[in-house]
Amino acid sequence: MMRKYFTYILLFGFPLFGCQNRPAEKSDYQKNWTLLEQENESIAFDADIKLSDAEKVLDEQLFQLRKQFLTETNKQKIPLFNRSFNEIKPLIEGNKLFEIFQSMPKGGLLHTHSGGITDVKWIIATARKYKECYVYDGTDNDQFIFGQLAFFEEGKEAKGFVSLNKKLLSDPGFEKKLADLLILKRDNLCTYTDYWIEFEKRFKRISLLLPYRPFFKEYYTKGFQDLVKNNVQHVEIRFIFDELYDFQHGKYPLKTSITDLQEVVKEIRKLNPQFSLKLIYSSFKFLDSKSIEKQLEIAFELKKEFPDTISGFDLVADEAAGNSVYSFRENWMKLDELSKKYGVKMPLFLHAGESNSVFNKNILDISSLDNPRIGHGLNLIYFPKTMELIRKQNKLVEVSPISNQILGYVSDLRNHPARVLLSNGIQCSINSDDPSVYGYEGLGYDFWVAFVAWELDVKALKKLVFNSISYSSLNESEKKKALLYLDRQWNDFVQKMNGKLK
Numbered sequence: 001m002m003r004k005y006f007t008y009i010l011l012f013g014f015p016l017f018g019c020q021n022r023p024a025e026k027s028d029y030q031k032n033w034t035l036l037e038q039e040n041e042s043i044a045f046d047a048d049i050k051l052s053d054a055e056k057v058l059d060e061q062l063f064q065l066r067k068q069f070l071t072e073t074n075k076q077k078i079p080l081f082n083r084s085f086n087e088i089k090p091l092i093e094g095n096k097l098f099e100i101f102q103s104m105p106k107g108g109l110l111h112t113h114s115g116g117i118t119d120v121k122w123i124i125a126t127a128r129k130y131k132e133c134y135v136y137d138g139t140d141n142d143q144f145i146f147g148q149l150a151f152f153e154e155g156k157e158a159k160g161f162v163s164l165n166k167k168l169l170s171d172p173g174f175e176k177k178l179a180d181l182l183i184l185k186r187d188n189l190c191t192y193t194d195y196w197i198e199f200e201k202r203f204k205r206i207s208l209l210l211p212y213r214p215f216f217k218e219y220y221t222k223g224f225q226d227l228v229k230n231n232v233q234h235v236e237i238r239f240i241f242d243e244l245y246d247f248q249h250g251k252y253p254l255k256t257s258i259t260d261l262q263e264v265v266k267e268i269r270k271l272n273p274q275f276s277l278k279l280i281y282s283s284f285k286f287l288d289s290k291s292i293e294k295q296l297e298i299a300f301e302l303k304k305e306f307p308d309t310i311s312g313f314d315l316v317a318d319e320a321a322g323n324s325v326y327s328f329r330e331n332w333m334k335l336d337e338l339s340k341k342y343g344v345k346m347p348l349f350l351h352a353g354e355s356n357s358v359f360n361k362n363i364l365d366i367s368s369l370d371n372p373r374i375g376h377g378l379n380l381i382y383f384p385k386t387m388e389l390i391r392k393q394n395k396l397v398e399v400s401p402i403s404n405q406i407l408g409y410v411s412d413l414r415n416h417p418a419r420v421l422l423s424n425g426i427q428c429s430i431n432s433d434d435p436s437v438y439g440y441e442g443l444g445y446d447f448w449v450a451f452v453a454w455e456l457d458v459k460a461l462k463k464l465v466f467n468s469i470s471y472s473s474l475n476e477s478e479k480k481k482a483l484l485y486l487d488r489q490w491n492d493f494v495q496k497m498n499g500k501l502k
């Protein structure tokens, strides 16, 4: 035994000699490893953020809270990441991190739609107060579907419609039934496959409700109040313009939607002067180029009259079923001409790459167009050259994690493509898309999901939050004010949370 030890010393030297006082020299392997780690970090989207000491303390706290939560769910054998949002929603709500994300200032909500902003339970409770509100109680036909809501003058209701309030009073189970018809749930990840058909039915059921002018005003007042309560200071809506109407005056011109919304915002600003709104004129990908030409003219006319409210143009609807962005190239080629004619610019905010398929090439158009923000961009990761261009052009991808899972593009949220985008230096923001249709309000759930499933830290959270103002359509002076406000709110939040979590 002893001899063996001496042989060892002769061959390799006494193990403690030489390394007792000076630190071990790092091998090239170690040096390269550290360098590569730094190089990767320097490419990431949040590389320019330096945390203050207080933010570092919060970062550690949030890290521990997530660790505790994951250890606990692990212990209970809950397959957290393989469940639908609907299944884990109660778990999220019971978790301390959720409370923190609810109170976190979130900057702007850059991607949401006019039909998906306000809580469904509120919609039912408010609609029933109007004696002229009816619900379709018949079987689906070409015109109406079961559970569709509409306003009619007394005695003039279409066949199959019954008074909403009377129906709710006579059938105690109907309120829940109706709420289920307005919310798109995946009870588990394989509930059904026709997501878009079910999704669009939800919009159809409230589509006749929103243009009724008295309801319209109430709907947006409630929507904006909820956002303010959720610490969202700015919102940009993909807005489908419809002529508002009431029974005294009949139809109003399109611009009434804008002037009414400006009134609503004015009211909100009395108590919350930081709140701001922009509308992105939205039409549909299933229309043809001729119709889009007309839509663009209308959008330009409105923007000329309301340059501070209308920010740009988008085409929505299921990308798999609609026309490609490229098929509208003639329309896009005319944008400069239209800009000259109306004296305003019309940037595009196209939904592109809301798909898992490489055959969907909508994302390719983005780098050639004046399209500062991209809706979803899920399949961007399959087009590396375009990804590089979009990074260099500093365009932002509006990510909506929960929407992407509910509509079947991502099952396990750990594998969301946004993680690839973020680590490749593509700027992103967090959005809720159509929260009321998915059965929730605010932006807290989406931030919770991103933080837990994507292993984010405070640096990443801060960048995502600030991006939502930096890449908003606010003009330079509005943006400056909004960033100042957000910065104050953010520092307050960090301070308060550190006090609370001590």
Ligand SMILES: [Zn+2]
Residues within 6 Å of the ligand: 111, 112, 113, 351, 375, 433
């Ligand atoms: Zn959308």
